[in-house]
Amino acid sequence: MSDERLHMELCGIRMQTPVLTASGTFGFGEEFADFVDLSRLGGVMVKGTTRKPRRGNDGVRITETPMGMLNCIGLENPGVEVFLNETLPRIKKYQMNVIVNISGATVEEYGELAGMLDVDGVAAIELNVSCPNVREGGIVFGTDPKAAAAVVRAAKANTRKPVILKLSPNVTDIVSIAKACEAAGADMLSLINTLMGMEINIETRRPTLGNITGGLSGPCVKPVAVRMVWQVAQAVHIPIIGMGGIHCWQDAVEFFLAGASAVAVGTANFTEPGVTMQICDGLNDYLEKHNIAHIADLIGKVETE
Amino acid sequence: MTLPNLTQKVSIAAEITTQAELAEKVYSLSVRAPEIAATAQPGQFVQLRILEPSFTLRRPVGVAAVDKQRGEVTFIYRAIGRGTAALAALMPGESVGVLGPLGHGFGMGYSHPLLVGGGMGLSPLLYVAAAYAGKADVLMGGKTADELFWTELFAPLGGRTFITTDDGSLGTKGFTTTLLPDLLEAKDASYDAVLVCGPEIMMRGVAKIAAAHGLPCEVSLEKRMGCGLGACLSCSIDTAHGRRKVCKDGPVFPAEEVFL
Numbered sequence A: 001m002s003d004e005r006l007h008m009e010l011c012g013i014r015m016q017t018p019v020l021t022a023s024g025t026f027g028f029g030e031e032f033a034d035f036v037d038l039s040r041l042g043g044v045m046v047k048g049t050t051r052k053p054r055r056g057n058d059g060v061r062i063t064e065t066p067m068g069m070l071n072c073i074g075l076e077n078p079g080v081e082v083f084l085n086e087t088l089p090r091i092k093k094y095q096m097n098v099i100v101n102i103s104g105a106t107v108e109e110y111g112e113l114a115g116m117l118d119v120d121g122v123a124a125i126e127l128n129v130s131c132p133n134v135r136e137g138g139i140v141f142g143t144d145p146k147a148a149a150a151v152v153r154a155a156k157a158n159t160r161k162p163v164i165l166k167l168s169p170n171v172t173d174i175v176s177i178a179k180a181c182e183a184a185g186a187d188m189l190s191l192i193n194t195l196m197g198m199e200i201n202i203e204t205r206r207p208t209l210g211n212i213t214g215g216l217s218g219p220c221v222k223p224v225a226v227r228m229v230w231q232v233a234q235a236v237h238i239p240i241i242g243m244g245g246i247h248c249w250q251d252a253v254e255f256f257l258a259g260a261s262a263v264a265v266g267t268a269n270f271t272e273p274g275v276t277m278q279i280c281d282g283l284n285d286y287l288e289k290h291n292i293a294h295i296a297d298l299i300g301k302v303e304t305e
Numbered sequence B: 001m002t003l004p005n006l007t008q009k010v011s012i013a014a015e016i017t018t019q020a021e022l023a024e025k026v027y028s029l030s031v032r033a034p035e036i037a038a039t040a041q042p043g044q045f046v047q048l049r050i051l052e053p054s055f056t057l058r059r060p061v062g063v064a065a066v067d068k069q070r071g072e073v074t075f076i077y078r079a080i081g082r083g084t085a086a087l088a089a090l091m092p093g094e095s096v097g098v099l100g101p102l103g104h105g106f107g108m109g110y111s112h113p114l115l116v117g118g119g120m121g122l123s124p125l126l127y128v129a130a131a132y133a134g135k136a137d138v139l140m141g142g143k144t145a146d147e148l149f150w151t152e153l154f155a156p157l158g159g160r161t162f163i164t165t166d167d168g169s170l171g172t173k174g175f176t177t178t179l180l181p182d183l184l185e186a187k188d189a190s191y192d193a194v195l196v197c198g199p200e201i202m203m204r205g206v207a208k209i210a211a212a213h214g215l216p217c218e219v220s221l222e223k224r225m226g227c228g229l230g231a232c233l234s235c236s237i238d239t240a241h242g243r244r245k246v247c248k249d250g251p252v253f254p255a256e257e258v259f260l
C-alpha cells in the first residue's frame, strides 16, 4: 500500500508515516524488527537515556490494570555513552528516524546530553521531564513552567537537532507549561507521559509495584490524553506528537482531529507487536474512504461549534 | 554481548485444537501454530494474548510439547488469576494470540542430563525430555500424590522418573533436594548436567547441590513481562554479566550467573 497520504515532514524530519513509537515501550526498535517495517514508522523514540547507566527500580515493575497497565521501570538504561558507541551504530541499518528520549538530574545535564547526542543518526531529542518513576530530576522539571523552560533552553543551546519537550499529565495546568516551553524555543511538544497511579493487593495489603506508585498507560488514559492534546493545540503553534492509549487507527484519528500532527504508540506494542503497521494501514483506508487527500487535512479539525 | 536470535518470531491468532483439564485448575491447551512448532526450542516460551480488549498484557507460558507434523504446540498452565482463568474458558475452535517462540532454552548438547522440576515448572521440562528422547531422567517434586499426574505425562518420553512428595503420599517423602544428592552419588550415576524449572527456592537448593557435585546447572526464571521481546525492561535481573532480561537472554540461565 502506498503511504502517500501519510507522508509528513515535521521540523525537517521526513516521516514515511506520522505514526511513531513511544519511548520505553519499543526498546531501540530492533527488538520489533520481526513485526514492524521500522522505516515505515515516523520515528522510534528510544528508551529514556541518562548520563550514567541506571539499573532502575527493584521489585515488581509492571502490572495490568483495568484497560491499561502500571509500570515503574525507573529509567533502566545503559547510559548515553553505551548508546552512542554500541546501540546507535547497530541500529543504523534500519533507516528509521531515531529520536532519543533523555532524562537529566539537573538542567545542565539535559544540556550536556543534548550536546553529546548532536551526532549523525539522531533525528531529534525528546526531553523527558515527566517520568513519575525516578526521584531526582524527572517529574520536578515537568510540573513547573519555569523549570521546564530552563530544560528546553539548555537543550537548545547545545544541539542543532530539533528538540521535543514531553509534557507530563500530572499537572493542573498543562497549557501554561506548554506555552512556556514554546516560548523557550521547543521545536515540538509530545504528550502525554504516564499518569501517576497505584494498586494495592487487598490480601497482602501491600502495593503491587516495587516502587509503590507507577505510571498508568494504555486505553484507560486515552480520553485524558485527547483532552490535553486538544487544549495544548489551541494554545501553541508548534507541532504536537500525540500519545496516550492509542491501540488502533480509530484512536489515532481522534488525536489528529484534536490537533496532533503525528501520533506515538506505546503500551499497544506490548499487546500486539505489529500494531503500528495496522494503524498505518487503517489510516490509509480511512483517508481514502473519506476522500481526504492527506492526513494533514485532519489536524485540529474537531468541530466544537 | 548476546548472540543474535536466529529464529524468526511470529505473532498469530492460533486456533485452539484441544483444551483439557488435567487436574484441578491445571489445563493442557493445544493450538495450531505451524511456524512456532517448526522452530521452538525446549525451554523457550510464548506470550499468549486473550483476544478481548480488556487484556492489555500477554501471559507468558512455556512450550510443553510440539507436534511438527500436525503443526501444533501445547502449553500446560494453572489457572491462578484473571488471565489464566479467561484462557481456561476458551473452547476448541476459538482463537488465542500466540507470540513466539521467545527467549533462550535449555542446553541440548548433554549426554545424560537430570531434569528437576516442581509444580508448573514441569511443563517446559516435558518438551526437554521429549527432545532428549530417552537420554534424560526426571526428578519431580509435588505437595501430594494428587499433583503427580505429571508421571503419566513423562512416562511415554523414556528415561527414568523419580518422585518426591512433601507428605510422602507418593515416592520419597521430602523435597527434590532431599533425594537429589542420592541420585547424583549413586554408583551407576552418569549425569553430566542438571536442568531445573520450578519455584525459585527449589532451584537455588538444586543449584547448590549440583555445584557441590561439579555439575553444570541451568535454571529457568520467572518474572513479570511486558513485551516479551527485550524492549520494556520489566523483567531485568542482576547477573554475573550485569543486567540481563529474562524474556530475551533467558528464561534459562546457567545457575551460577543468576544465583550470586
Ligand SMILES: Cc1cc2nc3c(=O)[nH]c(=O)nc-3n(C[C@H](O)[C@H](O)[C@H](O)COP(=O)(O)OP(=O)(O)OC[C@H]3O[C@@H](n4cnc5c(N)ncnc54)[C@H](O)[C@@H]3O)c2cc1C
Pocket (backbone or CB within 6 Å): A063, A064, B045, B057, B058, B059, B060, B061, B062, B063, B075, B076, B077, B078, B079, B080, B081, B082, B083, B084, B085, B120, B123, B124, B221, B222, B223, B224, B225, B251
Ligand atoms: C517464561 C515464563 C514461563 C511460564 N510458563 C508457565 C507455564 O508453562 N505454565 C504456567 O502455569 N505458568 C507459567 N508461567 C507463569 C504464568 O505466566 C502466570 O501464572 C500468568 O501470567 C498469570 O496470569 P494471571 O492473569 O492468571 O494472573 P494474575 O496474578 O491476575 O496476573 C497479573 C499480572 O501478573 C503477571 N504474573 C502473575 N504471576 C506471574 C508469574 N508467575 N510469572 C510471570 N508473570 C506473572 C501476569 O502475567 C499479569 O500480567 C510462566 C512465566 C514465565 C515468566
Ligand SMILES: Cc1cc2nc3c(=O)[nH]c(=O)nc-3n(C[C@H](O)[C@H](O)[C@H](O)COP(=O)(O)O)c2cc1C
Pocket (backbone or CB within 6 Å): A022, A023, A024, A025, A047, A048, A049, A071, A073, A075, A101, A128, A131, A166, A192, A193, A194, A215, A216, A217, A218, A219, A221, A243, A244, A245, A246, A264, A265, A266, A267, A268, B226, B232
Ligand atoms: C513500560 C513503559 C516504559 C516507559 N518508559 C518511558 C521513558 O523511558 N521515557 C518516557 O519519556 N516515557 C516513557 N514511558 C511513557 C510512554 O512513552 C508514553 O508516554 C505513555 O505510556 C502513554 O502512551 P501509551 O498509553 O500509548 O503507552 C513508558 C511507558 C511504559 C508503559
